[in-house]
Amino acid sequence: MNISIVGTGYVGLVTGACLAELGNNVICVDNDESKIKSLKKGRITIYEPGLKELVRRNLRRKRLVFTTSIKDGIKNALLIFIAVGTPPKPNGEADLTYVENVCSEIARNMMTYKLIVEKSTVPIETGMWVERTIRQNNERRVAFDIASNPEFLSEGSAINDFMHPDRIVIGVKTKRARDLLTELYSPLKAPILVTNIKSAEIIKHASNSFLATKISFINAISNICEKCGADVLEVAKGMGMDKRIGESFLNAGVGFGGFCFPKDLLAFMHISEKLGYDFGLLREVEKINRDQKGLLIKKVKENVWNLKGKTIGILGLSFKPNTDDIRYSPAIDIIERLKKEGVKIKAYDPQAMAKARQELDDVQFCKDPYGVAKNSNCLIIITEWDEFKQLDFTKVKKLLKQPLIIDGRNICDPKSMKKLGFKYIGIGRKE
Ligand code: UGA
Numbered sequence: 001m002n003i004s005i006v007g008t009g010y011v012g013l014v015t016g017a018c019l020a021e022l023g024n025n026v027i028c029v030d031n032d033e034s035k036i037k038s039l040k041k042g043r044i045t046i047y048e049p050g051l052k053e054l055v056r057r058n059l060r061r062k063r064l065v066f067t068t069s070i071k072d073g074i075k076n077a078l079l080i081f082i083a084v085g086t087p088p089k090p091n092g093e094a095d096l097t098y099v100e101n102v103c104s105e106i107a108r109n110m111m112t113y114k115l116i117v118e119k120s121t122v123p124i125e126t127g128m129w130v131e132r133t134i135r136q137n138n139e140r141r142v143a144f145d146i147a148s149n150p151e152f153l154s155e156g157s158a159i160n161d162f163m164h165p166d167r168i169v170i171g172v173k174t175k176r177a178r179d180l181l182t183e184l185y186s187p188l189k190a191p192i193l194v195t196n197i198k199s200a201e202i203i204k205h206a207s208n209s210f211l212a213t214k215i216s217f218i219n220a221i222s223n224i225c226e227k228c229g230a231d232v233l234e235v236a237k238g239m240g241m242d243k244r245i246g247e248s249f250l251n252a253g254v255g256f257g258g259f260c261f262p263k264d265l266l267a268f269m270h271i272s273e274k275l276g277y278d279f280g281l282l283r284e285v286e287k288i289n290r291d292q293k294g295l296l297i298k299k300v301k302e303n304v305w306n307l308k309g310k311t312i313g314i315l316g317l318s319f320k321p322n323t324d325d326i327r328y329s330p331a332i333d334i335i336e337r338l339k340k341e342g343v344k345i346k347a348y349d350p351q352a353m354a355k356a357r358q359e360l361d362d363v364q365f366c367k368d369p370y371g372v373a374k375n376s377n378c379l380i381i382i383t384e385w386d387e388f389k390q391l392d393f394t395k396v397k398k399l400l401k402q403p404l405i406i407d408g409r410n411i412c413d414p415k416s417m418k419k420l421g422f423k424y425i426g427i428g429r430k431e
Contacts, residue, residue, distance in 0.1 A: 156322030171200025222428025232428030316383025
């Protein structure tokens with residue numbers, strides 16, 4: 001099929017590359033000229049395992065093309081995916097200006113039937129606005145349909161998530177739209193759920209909010225564990241063995257970050273309020289998440305005593321492993337708070353240092369974890385990269401000024417760390 005994807009951010013680029021890999025002809029459009037110039041050469045500015053190879057392979061096959069022109073991009077496309085950003089406004093509401101602009105431009109340039117698919121995470125009723133905007137600007141009265149097809153890609157495993165999804169959700173109003181999307185996704189042989197457009201929009205918000213709730217729930221439990229001497233890993237295991245609960249997203253830690261959960265939670269609370277429902281549960285999920293970072297700092301203070309002038313080593317800057325994305329990363333927030341207390345920060349991340357350098361001043365970036373440990377009063381693990389699980393902790397101990405590790409992701413075994421002579425503090429674990 002001929003497909004156009006408008007927006008080459010994370011979602012747009014992964015979707016475009018994967019649809020090309022499935023044999024479609026894909027044109028990706030973005031108004032950022034320098035980005036398109038780089039993409040045409042197969043240069044990608046985000047780190048996502050396998051994405052570079054996929055883009056390059058499909059560029060060579062000429063199944064993936066990049067352009068800055070919506071007019072050229074959509075000319076021969078039957079399906080147009082809108083995957084532009086929906087950043088949060090100061091009040092948490094999603095800013096849909098980009099979505100609106102793109103819709104008007106598509107409408108002004110369409111000559112033949114198009115199925116316009118919302119892929120960006122958008123509030124309920126966006127579908128209706130998309131349809132209205134296209135109708136208003138569709139002077140040639142070209143036939144079109146709209147659909148909502150939310151993405152469930154996780155950074156770090158996005159290609160696998162696209163190629164092997166648990167489900168594909170398609171929100172449509174017409175049979176033609178349903179048939180086109182069903183045909184597009186048929187090679188994936190995944191369960192397809194067809195709903196109305198509003199349900200599809202809610203499925204996305206509800207799924208992300210539910211996962212965030214699971215994380216905050218186990219983080220709340222971790223606080224109780226610390227107070228009574230239980231171990232949150234054992235508790236999570238016991239809970240997760242119940243099929244109705246499931247073991248995933250029960251890892252206690254410094255909380256969730258990234259550009260999806262924090263933003264989508266706020267947006268969902270905002271939509272609910274607008275619709276007349278006070279989603280207080282999500283307010284609490286957000287508060288627990290915020291508090292987790294404060295609790296980590298409290299642990300640092302309780303063990304390092306005065307923070308002013310001390311050196312603290314940070315392992316992990318990205319919001320999760322296997323990505324270089326630092327947006328709403330707990331590490332960035334924790335570093336900023338420690339800096340306010342007069343702490344000198346040393347840091348290392350396997351992939352996110354370039355992005356962190358642009359964001360953070362007064363941080364000494366080191367070439368490896370051992371450089372971070374050297375002469376630090378405390379080592380804090382904030383992202384669970386595999387590299388940190390395989391550290392030579394005997395060497396780390398020799399390098400640290402004090403043998404103190406605060407493990408914000410529970411990647412180490414408390415007993416072994418104690419045996420090595422560390423004061424080891426995890427999240428919700430027996431010391
Ligand atoms: C999330 C969803 O998982 C995707 O399904 C969704 O498509 C995506 O948002 C989106 O809306 O675009 P992502 O933000 O990439 O994906 O990452 P997750 O793996 O969900 O992790 C989010 C945060 O939760 C990370 O900071 C991670 O460290 C934290 N987390 C996750 C925990 O603290 N504990 C857990 O048990 C799991």
